[in-house]
Amino acid sequence: MIRVEHLYKSFQGQKVLEDINLEVKKGELLVVLGESGTGKSVLLKHLAGLLKPDRGSVRIDGKDITGMPERELLRVRKDIGYLFQEGALYDFMNVFENIAFPLREHTALDGKAIRGKVQDILKLIGLQGIEEKYPAELSGGMKKRVALARAVILGSKILFCDEPTSGLDPLRSRDISELIRGVAGKLHCTTVVTSHDISNSFRIADRIALLQDGRVVAIGTPSEIRASRNVFVQEFIA
Ligand SMILES: Nc1ncnc2c1ncn2[C@@H]1O[C@H](COP(=O)(O)OP(=O)(O)OP(=O)(O)O)[C@@H](O)[C@H]1O
Ligand SMILES: [Mg+2]
Secondary structure, eight states: EEEEEEEEEEEEEEEEEEEEEEETTTTTTEEEEOOTTSSSSHHHHHHHHOOSSSSSEEEEEEEEOOOOOOOHHHHHHEEEEEEETTTOOOSSSSSHHHHHHHHHOOOOHHHHHHHHHHHHHHHHHHHHOTTOOOOGGGHHHHHHHHHHHHHHTOOOSSSEEESSSOOHHHHHHHHHHHHHHHHHHHTEEEEEEEEOOOHHHHHHHHHEEEEEETTEEEEEEHHHHOOOOOHHHHHOOO
16 A cells, blocks of 8 residues: 655755655554654655655555656645644634535535535544634644544545644543544554554554664564564663
8 A cells, every 4th residue: 555665865964764664554554653853754744745755765556656746746645634743723713614624625515515524524533512613722632633533534545643642641642542543444544653652552553663763673563563672672662
């Protein structure tokens, strides 16, 4: 489904990604786990074609997106739900308008159909009755939920979530992690989540890729990662 080969990226001479190789299988949930600043967000942006690598390829369904013209890339991106690290809700729109926004931008659905879809997704996310609220009136956990609703409203088959638990307390972190797992399962998404939250990563991942200094130092199922003899892996998950 998604295949990354020999991906390199530097910013002003600073190496951020160094020979990243990994594959995300159809319908699987991969967590890219690593410390702050190791390149998780930069990697995720490459997977969505938001950044261009210096070298290497990103294939989605066999198509290399790294050299694609912007017009074609827009079509690819339409099929990707992206939950940004900062949530990125529009402050001047209420919850309903935020979630409906991709439908208004990318579909020809009428008002009634849009209302129906937003209601369905709010039910799926467990957030009914807050349509009229503005982002400033929501807790951090609710904002993440609304951003997740917006990320999946178009029914994309690919879902990227960048640090969905950052800034949340342990309970809320667990909730949003399990919600992502549940929603991705129900919508049959191929999902990549970045995180530095070890316990929740092990809880929801089909596989984990451990990133360190822009390299994948280990990749495997949670039990394979736990059993790894790599010293860095053992120290990281200890
Ligand atoms: N657009 C950019 N221009 C220059 N440097 C960048 C850019 N984006 C990221 N970087 C640098 O790349 C490195 C990796 O950043 P990245 O945001 O991917 O880290 P991260 O693993 O997501 O960290 P965190 O866990 O804090 O979100 C950092 O040193 C960052 O300063
Ligand atoms: Mg990040």
